[in-house]
Amino acid sequence: MPPATREQFLDYSKKLTRAGRYGIGLIGSRQEGLFMRFNPFFWGAGAEYLTSDNKRSALDTPEALEGFRFYVELFTKHKVVPPGVIEQGAQEVRTQIAHEKVSMEVGVIQAPLIYAAINPNMKVNEVMAAAAIPSGKKRVSTVEYGMRVISAFTKHPEEAWKVYKAWVSKDVQLRNFKIYGVMSARLDVKSSPEIANHKFAKIFAAQAPYGKIEPLIPEWPKIGDATITAVQEGFSGVKTPEQALKDLHTATNRALGAQ
Amino acid sequence: MSPGRTWHDRHLGYLFVLPATLMLVAVLIFPAFITLKLSLTPEGGSGWSLTLLHYQKAFRDPVLLQTFKNTFSFVAWSLVGHFVLGLGLAMALNQALPGQTFFRLVALIPWTIPDVVAGIIFRWFLNPVSGAMNPLLRTFIPSFPADFSWLSNPTLAFPSLIFANVWRGYPLVMVMLLAGLMAIPRELYEAAEVDGAGRLKRFLHVTLPGLSTIILIALALDMVWEFRRFALVLTMTGGGPGTLTEVLSTLVYKTYFQFFTFEYASAMAILMSVVLFILSLPYVILVGREQ
Numbered sequence: 001m002p003p004a005t006r007e008q009f010l011d012y013s014k015k016l017t018r019a020g021r022y023g024i025g026l027i028g029s030r031q032e033g034l035f036m037r038f039n040p041f042f043w044g045a046g047a048e049y050l051t052s053d054n055k056r057s058a059l060d061t062p063e064a065l066e067g068f069r070f071y072v073e074l075f076t077k078h079k080v081v082p083p084g085v086i087e088q089g090a091q092e093v094r095t096q097i098a099h100e101k102v103s104m105e106v107g108v109i110q111a112p113l114i115y116a117a118i119n120p121n122m123k124v125n126e127v128m129a130a131a132a133i134p135s136g137k138k139r140v141s142t143v144e145y146g147m148r149v150i151s152a153f154t155k156h157p158e159e160a161w162k163v164y165k166a167w168v169s170k171d172v173q174l175r176n177f178k179i180y181g182v183m184s185a186r187l188d189v190k191s192s193p194e195i196a197n198h199k200f201a202k203i204f205a206a207q208a209p210y211g212k213i214e215p216l217i218p219e220w221p222k223i224g225d226a227t228i229t230a231v232q233e234g235f236s237g238v239k240t241p242e243q244a245l246k247d248l249h250t251a252t253n254r255a256l257g258a259q
Numbered sequence: 260m261s262p263g264r265t266w267h268d269r270h271l272g273y274l275f276v277l278p279a280t281l282m283l284v285a286v287l288i289f290p291a292f293i294t295l296k297l298s299l300t301p302e303g304g305s306g307w308s309l310t311l312l313h314y315q316k317a318f319r320d321p322v323l324l325q326t327f328k329n330t331f332s333f334v335a336w337s338l339v340g341h342f343v344l345g346l347g348l349a350m351a352l353n354q355a356l357p358g359q360t361f362f363r364l365v366a367l368i369p370w371t372i373p374d375v376v377a378g379i380i381f382r383w384f385l386n387p388v389s390g391a392m393n394p395l396l397r398t399f400i401p402s403f404p405a406d407f408s409w410l411s412n413p414t415l416a417f418p419s420l421i422f423a424n425v426w427r428g429y430p431l432v433m434v435m436l437l438a439g440l441m442a443i444p445r446e447l448y449e450a451a452e453v454d455g456a457g458r459l460k461r462f463l464h465v466t467l468p469g470l471s472t473i474i475l476i477a478l479a480l481d482m483v484w485e486f487r488r489f490a491l492v493l494t495m496t497g498g499g500p501g502t503l504t505e506v507l508s509t510l511v512y513k514t515y516f517q518f519f520t521f522e523y524a525s526a527m528a529i530l531m532s533v534v535l536f537i538l539s540l541p542y543v544i545l546v547g548r549e550q
Contacts, residue, residue, distance in 0.1 A: 030497035084387040086411035086500050221518045229501045236413045236500035
């Protein structure tokens with residue numbers, strides 16, 4: 001059975017760390033993909049990046065420290081993550097999975113296709129399974145989303161709207177899933193037989209109610225960058241998790257102009 | 260006015276330089292002016308409402324100040340590495356040895372590799388799990404850890420970056436110094452040898468003085484290029500761990516293209532240009548003197 005709680009997840013990771021293989025692959029490099037792996041553990045501890053009005057940092061809570069520390073200590077204390085975590089991006093971690101250097105990762109729905117492309121001998125559908133992110137205090141999962149926008153300056157708004165409507169139609173979204181393995185935001189696609197009978201997709205679809213996204217504010221890129229800095233400082237031991245998070249709290253308030 | 264010279268004769272030269280001048284204005288002067296104006300514009304502002312707020316912020320920004328220190332350190336160590344390796348190889352390649360042309364070509368190879376490719380190569384090479392560096396070292400030092408981290412190590416990430424940069428950039432300095440060495444008259448060495456000067460004295464009193472101008476030019480040009488180094492740092496470390504290897508070019512890039520703080524990024528770019536101009540003054544004065 002897959003790990004259901006954080007404690008089980010840590011226990012599994014330790015048991016799977018042996019004979020040159022590690023329990024979990026994590027991202028520590030400076031890329032957006034870090035948040036998909038970090039956020040569930042962070043939010044799952046009951047933490048938030050910002051106050052409810054998005055005007056101040058909420059990173060000075062015990063929950064924030066718990067979530068931050070859990071992610072960082074997977075590498076620094078429990079040693080269930082391969083060395084060089086700061087250099088690992090999404091593709092490096094998938095390569096580690098494909099070559100059986102790590103046993104688990106926090107991945108996207110199209111990851112099995114990528115593993116198979118990296119290592120065609122792996123028999124992904126036979127040896128791999130998907131499971132929900134283990135819960136902490138809150139059950140939460142990260143949503144990675146893409147947006148399409150129609151320019152306010154377009155000379156063809158009706159045509160642009162038709163293209164957009166066609167793109168988000170059920171048929172096109174299902175075809176998108178079949179070709180690229182990308183999950184649609186449409187509920188009728190999520191509940192379709194194609195998804196319900198798919199070994200990996202049905203797990204992802206079941207997480208939809210628990211999906212959460214990062215604060216949609218103009219200052220997020222700065223806050224996100226400062227977060228990656230803090231995670232790297234925690235991973236490398238330059239700062240303790242407490243100090244790294246404290247500096248992140250300061251940097252976040254500075255970005256928001258809330259010092 | 261010389262007799263017989265028409266208006267056409269006097270002004271034809273300007274027409275010849277006009278295309279190059281227009282191109283210079285379009286790709287250099289106009290963007291520089293726009294950047295300067297943007298750096299003086301309030302965030303989200305427009306028109307001619309100007310402010311020095313971004314420069315005030317820059318002088319108080321701890322991240323920018325740390326990045327300046329990182330950049331100076333990066334440039335200084337890269338210059339030392341380029342000079343030592345470049346001079347050593349230039350002197351070796353100046354010897355009349357079999358395969359001289361072949362070795363000169365091989366020595367140029369790192370310079371032909373784009374920054375991005377060099378960054379990726381070294382990132383793979385130094386990877387603690389799948390890289391070649393650790394197994395190579397274990398061949399000579401069996402007790403060396405198999406999973407030693409280079410780019411994730413807060414102490415070694417910066418030296419690793421400099422190591423890669425020295426490897427990538429020494430050929431430029433080497434080529435310039437080699438040209439300088441070839442221009443030193445052989446008779447000077449022969450005269451020194453006749454006077455009883457050994458290798459070290461010939462190097463100190465013939466080679467170095469003969470190369471002094473070339474060394475200054477090579478280091479000045481190298482300094483300007485290394486100050487702007489971007490792709491190698493971005494691909495190898497992304498400025499990490501944390502901000503330990505962040506340099507000015509990556510910070511300006513991040514501020515402009517990721518944070519979308521165009522005005523502050525422009526202020527940083529202007530400050531970077533001013534510092535670079537001040538540092539390159541010796542080169543400008545030297546060239547002006549020679550002309």
